């Protein structure tokens with residue numbers, strides 16, 4: 001009885017078209033929302049390209065304790081923006097002059113440079129690019145194009161090393 005009743009109810013005039021129209025409406029709303037999200041993302045990215053943001057927002061970030069780096073040591077630091085920085089200790093006076101922070105991205109074609117304490121230089125393995133301890137180009141394509149490694153500011157506070165880096169995340 002109840003099965004027959006359900007059968008009749010499902011076949012009732014108007015019930016199938018109502019379901020179809022509900023599904024069609026739901027699909028349309030989902031598609032519209034999807035398109036709006038896609039176009040929104042597209043226009044947000046296009047806006048960034050057409051109207052680039054102003055200067056980077058910079059902030060001071062903790063790196064390490066001063067004593068954890070010995071003269072000749074280096075470490076790679078990742079800024080919140082995604083920038084990769086090589087921080088090297090080149091002296092043992094215990095002052096900020098011992099340290100240097102340079103972009104680890106080679107200005108030639110973007111490979112990663114590293115500090116070679118034994119050779120007293122930064123080295124890029126991709127095309128044998130070399131830089132002096134201050135990041136000035138001394139060999140390879142970076143020297144030909146006079147491309148230095150960009151500097152970052154450092155400071156020491158209470159035995160702790162801090163670096164000033166862009167804190168906006170790169171999209």
Ligand code: FES
Nearest residue numbers: 106108109124129
């Ligand atoms: S990418 Fe560094 S020398 Fe070419």
